[in-house]
Amino acid sequence: MSYKNKRGSAIRAIAGAAIALAALIAVIAVIGDPAGRSPRTANSGAGTQPTTQSVATEATKETESTQKPTESETTTTAETTTTVETTTSETTTAETTVAGDGKAMNPKNYEEAIDTEREASKRVYLTFDDGPSVHTNEILDILKKYGIKATFFNIGVTNEELKAAEKRAYDEGHTLAIHTITHDYEQLYSSFDAWKADVLGEQENIKSNTGITTKYYRFPGGTSNSKGAKYGTDISQCVNWLDENGYLFFDWNVDSRDADGKTYTADQLANNVIESVTGSEGEDFIVLMHDAKPKTTTVQALPKVIETLKSEGYTFCQITDNTKQIHHHLYEG
Numbered sequence: 010m011s012y013k014n015k016r017g018s019a020i021r022a023i024a025g026a027a028i029a030l031a032a033l034i035a036v037i038a039v040i041g042d043p044a045g046r047s048p049r050t051a052n053s054g055a056g057t058q059p060t061t062q063s064v065a066t067e068a069t070k071e072t073e074s075t076q077k078p079t080e081s082e083t084t085t086t087a088e089t090t091t092t093v094e095t096t097t098s099e100t101t102t103a104e105t106t107v108a109g110d111g112k113a114m115n116p117k118n119y120e121e122a123i124d125t126e127r128e129a130s131k132r133v134y135l136t137f138d139d140g141p142s143v144h145t146n147e148i149l150d151i152l153k154k155y156g157i158k159a160t161f162f163n164i165g166v167t168n169e170e171l172k173a174a175e176k177r178a179y180d181e182g183h184t185l186a187i188h189t190i191t192h193d194y195e196q197l198y199s200s201f202d203a204w205k206a207d208v209l210g211e212q213e214n215i216k217s218n219t220g221i222t223t224k225y226y227r228f229p230g231g232t233s234n235s236k237g238a239k240y241g242t243d244i245s246q247c248v249n250w251l252d253e254n255g256y257l258f259f260d261w262n263v264d265s266r267d268a269d270g271k272t273y274t275a276d277q278l279a280n281n282v283i284e285s286v287t288g289s290e291g292e293d294f295i296v297l298m299h300d301a302k303p304k305t306t307t308v309q310a311l312p313k314v315i316e317t318l319k320s321e322g323y324t325f326c327q328i329t330d331n332t333k334q335i336h337h338h339l340y341e342g
């Protein structure tokens with residue numbers, strides 16, 4: 010064999026070995042692929058995808074929760090300090106929204122409630138004052154039918170059926186809030202101490218009936234009421250007490266006008282709400298309605314309000330620590 014031939018056969022041998030090696034690698038790859046990679050991919054898919062999603066969700070939450078206080082800060086007036094305090098720390102606020110024995114949340118589905126608020130671009134909060142009443146169960150049925158939650162600013166009741174309706178509202182995930190025991194302006198605004206006793210008394214009513222406490226409050230007559238001045242209570246002192254004791258109070262920026270002297274039909278009440286919401290630029294609408302015995306038309310107006318605003322892209326939310334606090338100006342005489 011010549012040198013040239015030798016070299017040629019050596020090259021062929023190397024080439025042959027290389028081809029064999031390549032073939033072997035290919036075979037290993039083919040065998041290894043379905044046996045090894047696919048399950049690993051499936052596993053990693055199952056393992057990493059939710060992680061990625063939850064990271065994304067957290068990131069979204071952070072971004073949104075830092076945006077929200079800014080909105081609130083710029084739009085609230087007198088109670089800026091409270092607003093900042095209650096909206097900057099998601100973890101703290103969630104933990105402090107404990108009630109009763111420190112374990113129960115109000116609303117019951119707190120995390121879901123704040124998620125619903127965050128994911129919405131335009132939020133409508135239906136709030137019902139002065140219940141529970143003979144209409145509470147009808148209202149709850151309607152809310153359930155449409156799969157939405159609301160907020161109830163309640164008064165003191167002793168009737169067992171009404172107490173059961175209040176408990177049902179909590180059990181079905183709505184926000185419970187304090188309004189007053191008696192709704193007797195002359196009595197509850199007769200002094201600061203009388204007002205405070207009224208707040209704490211209604212807190213006790215809710216606690217004994219449902220097992221939870223609540224940090225949400227609405228002044229009878231609203232923060233801007235003239236009854237305090239008339240009967241001897243400085244509402245700003247009440248506001249300070251609420252702030253110092255961890256309460257959040259809410260007025261409204263949409264009035265259904267179901268408590269006006271004029272009696273509206275159900276259709277007119279629905280239009281009062283719909284026109285007020287859709288005719289405004291804001292993103293957060295707290296709607297004043299009443300859950301009281303004479304307010305049959307309020308109940309009848311609900312389906313139209315809900316259907317129309319849903320179709321217009323609004324999301325129905327319930328009050329939480331993250332809700333923009335709508336505050337009226339204090340009455341100045």
Ligand SMILES: [Zn+2]
Nearest residue numbers: 138139229230
């Ligand atoms: Zn009221």
